[in-house]
Amino acid sequence: MKKEITIVGAGLVGSLLSIYLSKRGHKVKVYERRSDMRKEKIAAGRSINLALSDRGLLALEKVGLLDEIKKISIPMHGRFIHNLDGTTAFQPYGKEGQFINSVSRGELNKRLMDIAEKNGVEIFFNEKCTTLDWDKDIMEFENTSAKQVPSSKADIVFGADGAFSAARMQHQIRHDKFDYQQYYIDCGYKELTIPPTADGEFAMEVNALHIWPRKDYMLIALPNLDKSFTCTLFFPFEGEASFSKLDTEEKVKTFFEATFPDAVKLMPNYAKEFFNNPTSSLVTVKCFPWIREDKFALIGDAAHAIVPFFGQGMNCGFEDCRILDELIEKNGDDWKTILQQYQTLRKPDADAIADLAVNNFTEMRDRTADPKFLLQKKIEARLHEKYPDKWIPAYSQVTFSPHIRYSEALKRGQKQEAIMQEVMKMEGIETKWEAEEVEKIVLEKLERR
Numbered sequence: 377m378k379k380e381i382t383i384v385g386a387g388l389v390g391s392l393l394s395i396y397l398s399k400r401g402h403k404v405k406v407y408e409r410r411s412d413m414r415k416e417k418i419a420a421g422r423s424i425n426l427a428l429s430d431r432g433l434l435a436l437e438k439v440g441l442l443d444e445i446k447k448i449s450i451p452m453h454g455r456f457i458h459n460l461d462g463t464t465a466f467q468p469y470g471k472e473g474q475f476i477n478s479v480s481r482g483e484l485n486k487r488l489m490d491i492a493e494k495n496g497v498e499i500f501f502n503e504k505c506t507t508l509d510w511d512k513d514i515m516e517f518e519n520t521s522a523k524q525v526p527s528s529k530a531d532i533v534f535g536a537d538g539a540f541s542a543a544r545m546q547h548q549i550r551h552d553k554f555d556y557q558q559y560y561i562d563c564g565y566k567e568l569t570i571p572p573t574a575d576g577e578f579a580m581e582v583n584a585l586h587i588w589p590r591k592d593y594m595l596i597a598l599p600n601l602d603k604s605f606t607c608t609l610f611f612p613f614e615g616e617a618s619f620s621k622l623d624t625e626e627k628v629k630t631f632f633e634a635t636f637p638d639a640v641k642l643m644p645n646y647a648k649e650f651f652n653n654p655t656s657s658l659v660t661v662k663c664f665p666w667i668r669e670d671k672f673a674l675i676g677d678a679a680h681a682i683v684p685f686f687g688q689g690m691n692c693g694f695e696d697c698r699i700l701d702e703l704i705e706k707n708g709d710d711w712k713t714i715l716q717q718y719q720t721l722r723k724p725d726a727d728a729i730a731d732l733a734v735n736n737f738t739e740m741r742d743r744t745a746d747p748k749f750l751l752q753k754k755i756e757a758r759l760h761e762k763y764p765d766k767w768i769p770a771y772s773q774v775t776f777s778p779h780i781r782y783s784e785a786l787k788r789g790q791k792q793e794a795i796m797q798e799v800m801k802m803e804g805i806e807t808k809w810e811a812e813e814v815e816k817i818v819l820e821k822l823e824r825r
């Protein structure tokens with residue numbers, strides 16, 4: 377039976393979800409707090425980008441959007457490390473031919489909204505969700521320009537309104553024993569820009585994610601289609617080197633010149649941008665339950681906001697949509713079972729990627745510059761090459777293996793890491809890392825655990 381479905385939030389996940397549901401013939405309405413971004417002008421070079429990888433791509437492919445989105449993506453084959461001494465190194469993300477994609481958040485969102493509307497989805501802008509009351513069967517959206525608060529009804533409601541979800545809050549208020557945890561890390565982030573060169577080219581290697589790892593903090597840069605790079609500085613709020621200490625342009629310049637000397641040469645406006653662009657915080661949100669009978673479910677960041685260090689928040693939200701659709705396929709009209717199974721399947725996976733993402737911060741900002749870590753990665757890549765089914769590096773499980781669940785990737789990753797810690801302690805590992813002896817020990821340990 378066709379349902380009337382309301383989605384709160386026309387962000388990345390709400391828009392993709394609306395496409396999935398409309399393709400199944402449901403009547404879908406989306407209410408979005410912001411105005412229509414397709415009608416707004418965004419200055420060139422200010423696009424904020426995201427890493428889209430295999431889980432997100434698979435979800436897009438399932439609704440026929442892969443080719444459309446690939447047109448606006450730039451492949452990134454590995455990490456391009458910029459050391460403090462001016463040396464650089466390239467670390468491939470996976471095997472030959474494996475890469476992640478830099479895509480503009482705004483462009484992706486606009487395309488998804490266009491495609492949703494082509495599929496019959498109605499999107500209402502400037503409509504902020506204020507009330508979801510299941511007992512009284514009322515939904516209210518305050519129109520932010522007309523200030524009217526009409527109420528409407530739906531058979532099923534999805535809360536896809538992001539990390540600070542109003543839908544989740546409404547669910548929480550009206551649900552007995554609702555578990556909620558939010559956790560801010562002590563680092564925030566700020567976006568800066570590397571514009572194209574004077575002759576209109578990319579200022580650095582385009583097909584890479586650039587990282588300036590500096591132990592307690594890091595700068596990263598992803599390429600944009602307009603040949604600029606969007607840089608993100610992940611930096612402590614407080615402490616010796618921190619946002620609170622860099623309170624004048626002069627201090628910012630002194631710090632950047634000493635810490636990111638090669639990047640500074642490519643960022644003519646960084647000191648101004650540092651004060652013009654906001655400093656934002658990074659939160660992990662875990663909650664339970666995500667659903668209410670056959671009437672309501674949280675999805676995307678509203679259900680599970682995570683920190684961005686594995687580049688998986690959007691990918692995970694897109695995967696939510698794909699898994700939900702598979703459950704609709706399996707269970708037909710039985711929405712109680714669909715939502716129950718959706719929650720049972722996705723909650724452990726969301727918790728796992730949340731933990732993996734926090735752990736990856738240390739790896740990116742600190743370990744990518746450590747020669748021991750690089751050797752470990754080389755050993756793991758070799759094992760993967762020789763035994764592709766037995767040994768898959770944790771990064772590849774998360775990023776390039778959409779059929780391995782996040783919870784499985786976390787478990788397997790922990791087991792492999794424990795083995796690697798022992799291997800890295802072997803005497804003379806620097807010279808004998810390719811020896812059969814090392815390989816044999818790893819395989820034995822793998823069997824035993």
Ligand SMILES: Cc1cc2nc3c(=O)[nH]c(=O)nc-3n(C[C@H](O)[C@H](O)[C@H](O)COP(=O)(O)OP(=O)(O)OC[C@H]3O[C@@H](n4cnc5c(N)ncnc54)[C@H](O)[C@@H]3O)c2cc1C
Nearest residue numbers: 385387388389409427505537538676677687688689690691
């Ligand atoms: C710095 C940073 C870098 C990131 N990098 C990556 C990356 O490389 N790869 C990756 O996969 N993920 C990344 N992420 C995570 C990714 O941005 C999120 O996981 C993704 O945007 C979640 O999509 P969403 O639709 O659930 O939420 P959102 O994108 O937040 O969309 C929610 C929508 O709901 C609307 N809304 C909010 N409240 C209401 C309301 N009351 N009524 C109606 N509408 C409302 C909002 O206006 C918005 O349009 C990054 C996040 C950050 C912060």
